[in-house]
Amino acid sequence: MEVVSAVSVTPPERLSSGITELDRVLGGGLVPGGVALIGGQPGIGKSTLLLQAGGLVASTGTPVLYMSGEESSAQVALRAKRLGVASENLLLYCGSDLEDALLALKTGLNTDSKTDAKNIGLFILDSVQAVRAPGETGWPGTPNQVRAVAQLAVDAARAAQIPAVLVGHITKDGRLAGPMLLEHMVDTVLTFSGEGYSSYRMLRAVKNRYGNTDELGVFEMREDGLAAVEDKSGLYWNRSDVAVPGVAMTIALEGSTPLVAEVQTLATPTAFPYPKRTSRGIELNRFQLLAAVLEKRAGILCSAHDLYLNIAGGLSIQDPSADLASCVSLASALRDRPLRGDCCYLGEVGLAGEVRPVTRLGSRLKEAERLGLRCAVVSAGERGVSAPGGIKIERVDNLGEALKKGGL
Ligand SMILES: Nc1ncnc2c1ncn2[C@@H]1O[C@H](COP(=O)(O)OP(=O)(O)O)[C@@H](O)[C@H]1O
Ligand SMILES: [Mg+2]
Incomplete structure (x- = not known):
């Protein structure tokens, strides 16, 4: 011994x-x-x-x-x-x-x-x-x-x-x-x-x-x-100059590495009795839940459309911090209006449509700044966040406010 x-x-x-x-x-x-x-x-x-x-x-x-x-x-x-x-x-x-x-x-x-x-x-x-x-x-x-x-x-x-x-x-x-x-x-x-x-x-x-x-x-x-x-940041981000409806940016964590990820959604009028939903990069159940929350809490009708969600580049996101970006991208696709390209959305979305804080917001924001993003929509519940110089923080309580900040 x-x-x-x-x-x-x-x-x-x-x-x-x-x-x-x-x-x-x-x-x-x-x-x-x-x-x-x-x-x-x-x-x-x-x-x-x-x-x-x-x-x-x-x-x-x-x-x-x-x-x-x-x-x-x-x-x-x-x-x-x-x-x-x-x-x-x-x-x-x-x-x-x-x-x-x-x-x-x-x-x-x-x-x-x-x-x-x-x-x-x-x-x-x-x-x-x-x-x-x-x-x-x-x-x-x-x-x-x-x-x-x-x-x-x-x-x-x-x-x-x-x-x-x-x-x-x-x-x-x-x-x-x-x-x-x-x-x-x-x-x-x-x-x-x-x-x-x-x-x-x-x-x-x-x-x-x-x-x-x-x-x-x-x-x-x-x-x-x-x-x-x-430089891992370019992997899941198209950096396209043309704003396309249905595209929203988030910063996901892969271990301790923040990676910028582009959430893409396509909405087309459904021709079937049951609208189709598919997702890649985010669990399908999560996507269906987010669509239901968006419809019920933000009044954006999803049930008449087939919805397809994809995380660009084949990244698979496990943490719920991409919820907000998924909802915003979905709303953008359904309204057929693009979001501003230099903004990222970081938040978990609850069943009541509330936007919740994410883990390690600081390192995510730092990465967002490094990539030249100018604004971040986060939960009003985030405490003690000191935003890096170039980033404007927009705090929101719920989905409705987040959509407003995104210009939808
Ligand atoms: N001549 C080549 N040029 C480029 N890539 C090659 C070549 N030969 C094999 N590869 C790549 O290497 C891979 C095989 O890697 P390998 O190290 O043998 O895999 P593992 O040991 O995990 O089975 C192939 O799938 C192919 O993509
Ligand atoms: Mg081998």
Whole structure:
């Protein structure tokens, strides 16, 4: 047993992955002896990201062992060449026998007889579903195998005090395939995701023993690999100069990152007994509720129209701060009158049509100012908000007032 105050608490020394966005999501870089698991759907770019990171670490002189149970060395080497990261410190092991690879972590790796064994400084395992643990029965990818593979990798990384990154496949419902335990065995769990049609990829931490889980990394998949998107604000915003009815701006939070989002609504007279409602980026039930509140509390008739709502760029907004923008965009579409383009709407809308405060208004307003917006319609209930210089704050109690401020 130990006394808490006597335990050494020096923060772990970190190894940069060579990719700033990845380091940030990891909480400042890779931790020696720490194991990160990165999950994502097939084809999303996990192998690309890790080979790129491995190659960059190797280029600083630290030997990196990249084990692939899925691809041949020729395939991996070809990709390394395309990404421009092939180097003599990037060592490949393509096969499904984990024992050999883990032995190399312990003893170092001899690449030719003339030079000394290289001490591995980073281990990448692609993927936990594709390799076989010695002494465990069953095909690779079965729960027992996956658990044994992950445990062996975790033990080896801890013993050798080097960072390890494991790739894990994700099932259709978004869970890591294999035993649930997997997420508990490792120190950090990252998810890599993206819409099929878009070349943007998002990296988030869902668990991190060495940092917070608020960071978001955004990448663009290019011919020469994944490129970090540093200015994330343009992603979901068309910045069009022409004002179109049905378009309203809001600032959503993705973790702790404020992102400007454009809510678009289209309203067309319905030809059916039941008007149609579809939404993308906001939950359909929420959208239907907001339409009902708008009709009942602000007197804007929705029931004779088919309504389509979309968050531009494929962003999915979970927090209710986009309620107000959704209602205003809906009213703008139904009235066929555009809103002013330099204003954003930040508020949760209640069943009584009241506009409520949102979390972290300050950082949202700062982002709005940075993007050149000039006005923000917020709840009158927001307290202690000091608006950044360029932004005029309009406080409203309810939907009706918000529509008035929007000129509807
Ligand atoms: N020659 C290429 N040029 C550009 N992009 C490519 C090329 N080859 C593969 N890609 C992209 O890389 C993706 C595959 O990434 P990969 O890292 O293998 O994914 P994962 O490991 O998550 O299954 C493909 O979906 C494709 O978009
Ligand atoms: Mg892969």
